[in-house]
Amino acid sequence: xxxxxxxxxxxxxxxxxxxxxxxxxxxxxxxxxxxxxxxxxxxxxxxxxxxxxxxxxxxxxxxxxxxxxxxxxxxxxxxxxxxxxxxxxxxxxxxxxxxxxxxxxxxxxxxxxxxxxxxxxxxxxxxxxxxxxxxxxxxxxxxxxxxxxxxxxxxxxxxxxxxxxxxxxxxxxxxxxxxxxxxxxxxxxxxxxxxxxxxxxxxxxxxxxxxxxxxxxxxxxxxxxxxxxxxxxxxxxxxxxxxxxxxxxxxxxxxxxxxxxxxxxxxxxxxxxxxxxxxxxxxxxxxxxxxxxxxxxxxxxxxxxxxxxxxxxxxxxxxxxxxxxxxxxxxxxxxxxxxxxxxxxxxxxxxxxxxxxxxxxxxxxxxxxxxxxxxxxxxxxxxxxxxxxxxxxxxxxxxxxxxxxxxxxxxxxxxxxxxxxxxxxxxxxxxxxxxxxxxxxxxxxxxxxxxxxxxxxxxxxxxxxxxxxxxxxxxxxxxxxxxxxxxxxxxxxxxxxxxxxxxxxxxxxxxxxxxxxxxxxxxxxxxxxxxxxxxxxxxxxxxxxxxxxxxxxxxxxxxxxxxx
Numbered sequence: 233x234x235x236x237x238x239x240x241x242x243x244x245x246x247x248x249x250x251x252x253x254x255x256x257x258x259x260x261x262x263x264x265x266x267x268x269x270x271x272x273x274x275x276x277x278x279x280x281x282x283x284x285x286x287x288x289x290x291x292x293x294x295x296x297x298x299x300x301x302x303x304x305x306x307x308x309x310x311x312x313x314x315x316x317x318x319x320x321x322x323x324x325x326x327x328x329x330x331x332x333x334x335x336x337x338x339x340x341x342x343x344x345x346x347x348x349x350x351x352x353x354x355x356x357x358x359x360x361x362x363x364x365x366x367x368x369x370x371x372x373x374x375x376x377x378x379x380x381x382x383x384x385x386x387x388x389x390x391x392x393x394x395x396x397x398x399x400x401x402x403x404x405x406x407x408x409x410x411x412x413x414x415x416x417x418x419x420x421x422x423x424x425x426x427x428x429x430x431x432x433x434x435x436x437x438x439x440x441x442x443x444x445x446x447x448x449x450x451x452x453x454x455x456x457x458x459x460x461x462x463x464x465x466x467x468x469x470x471x472x473x474x475x476x477x478x479x480x481x482x483x484x485x486x487x488x489x490x491x492x493x494x495x496x497x498x499x500x501x502x503x504x505x506x507x508x509x510x511x512x513x514x515x516x517x518x519x520x521x522x523x524x525x526x527x528x529x530x531x532x533x534x535x536x537x538x539x540x541x542x543x544x545x546x547x548x549x550x551x552x553x554x555x556x557x558x559x560x561x562x563x564x565x566x567x568x569x570x571x572x573x574x575x576x577x578x579x580x581x582x583x584x585x586x587x588x589x590x591x592x593x594x595x596x597x598x599x600x601x602x603x604x605x606x607x608x609x610x611x612x613x614x615x616x617x618x619x620x621x622x623x624x625x626x627x628x629x630x631x632x633x634x635x636x637x638x639x640x641x642x643x644x645x646x647x648x649x650x651x652x653x654x655x656x657x658x659x660x661x662x663x664x665x666x667x668x669x670x671x672x673x674x675x676x677x678x679x680x681x682x683x684x685x686x687x688x689x690x691x692x693x694x695x696x697x698x699x700x701x702x703x704x705x706x707x708x709x710x711x712x713x714x715x716x717x718x719x720x721x722x723x724x725x726x727x728x729x730x731x732x733x734x735x736x737x738x739x740x741x742x743x744x745x746x747x748x749x750x751x752x753x754x755x756x757x758x759x760x761x762x763x764x765x766x767x768x769x770x771x772x773x774x775x776x777x778x779x780x781x782x783x784x785x786x787x788x789x790x791x792x793x794x795x796x
């Protein structure tokens with residue numbers, strides 16, 4: 233781990249400076265380039281004074297000498313500007329990637345319920361829109377502010393070499409210009425917060441329209457699709473517009489103040505030059521120095537206001553110590569748990585969603601290696617029981633023990649190293665069938681093929697163009713529903729979990745393949761199988777160690793849920 237990444241996060245506030253400190257070496261390189269670049273630009277103005285003074289003195293040698301040096305300086309400036317641009321863009325890329333990395337870490341620390349409490353659209357907005365806004369409102373203004381600050385410092389030093397009164401005027405101007413942004417700091421920060429919140433909701437609405445595309449087309453609601461898409465688009469653009477134009481009003485006011493300050497400096501230079509206190513050539517270069525000073529101060533105020541607007545975006549993604557410390561430093565072996573030795577005991581288990589009881593007083597024992605079925609109509613709690621065993625819903629009543637230890641005492645990632653789950657809605661990554669089965673793990677060819685055969689996938693591979701190397705498309709769009717389920721089953725089997733939960737995992741399969749897969753699962757020694765099905769025939773029930781039939785969904789019973 234890099235030293236810069238071992239910062240004590242308890243002492244770090246959730247703002248942009250966390251990332252600037254985290255990559256201080258790289259940022260120092262960018263700032264150094266900016267400092268040299270700005271120093272050369274101010275120096276060019278000083279050279280211009282000398283060149284212009286040669287014209288006033290009608291000294292051709294002096295004019296040509298300083299002009300040639302000036303030209304060489306500008307070539308150097310443009311060359312260094314390219315180098316600085318490269319390092320700055322590289323630094324922004326690094327910090328954007330670090331921000332997304334921290335968002336991903338936060339999502340992994342969320343509970344099952346916490347993660348699903350927000351829509352995918354909101355998370356997508358964080359990875360895309362929020363990072364884009366951070367780059368626009370924080371990183372670009374930060375480096376621009378550094379450029380302006382260095383320019384101001386060099387300009388002040390250059391003016392001091394001309395006359396002390398110019399420095400005095402510069403100090404007064406600097407204090408005035410830096411004090412103004414504080415008047416608008418809180419307002420801009422509030423606008424940034426509102427903008428972030430509204431855009432997140434709007435992206436979620438836009439995602440909903442795209443997800444419902446087929447439904448709206450099938451029912452002839454094309455205009456609703458267009459209307460709601462445009463409405464969501466306006467909800468994205470309106471807060472950006474409000475933030476931008478209010479920043480514009482502030483910038484306009486600052487521009488007027490800049491003009492007044494610049495004219496005061498130019499007037500002072502003119503008076504000093506006429507009196508012969510400074511070179512007459514200072515009328516050219518000195519005016520530019522005053523312009524650099526005034527515009528630098530003005531740009532700094534705008535950049536400071538912009539960075540204030542970015543704070544809410546950092547607060548959304550910042551990783552606090554309490555969110556990440558739990559598994560930091562733990563190896564994979566420490567997180568893993570041993571395979572189940574005895575079984576899972578459920579004693580008078582109850583659970584409810586939003587004051588509606590779904591599971592009530594359910595008791596069962598699932599012995600290691602046993603094959604069990606949960607049957608019953610929709611809404612009776614079968615899927616909920618599987619999620620309880622997975623540790624996704626810790627707020628249950630009663631007791632659920634795995635090898636004598638309460639399920640909620642395990643970390644979810646510990647349980648998931650031994651408990652596998654196959655649901656009705658299969659998700660596949662846009663990569664090959666093999667990668668979707670192994671998830672990047674290293675497995676012997678024989679083991680891969682065994683999982684393929686046990687999931688009845690071998691015949692499908694023969695008909696696919698590239699076999700296991702066939703690309704499945706986005707969420708398996710190149711495969712049928714049955715093929716997707718078979719890939720998911722192979723994925724569950726190859727990872728050798730000791731407990732397999734199947735929630736209607738063969739619902740998209742034809743009867744022959746479903747029968748074949750169920751027989752394979754039922755014949756696996758040492759595997760504890762808990763399978764959910766709406767209905768099992770009398771012949772099928774005989775294959776299971778035990779079949780539990782759940783009642784219909786219970787009516788609302790607030791009293792039962794008060795302690796959940």
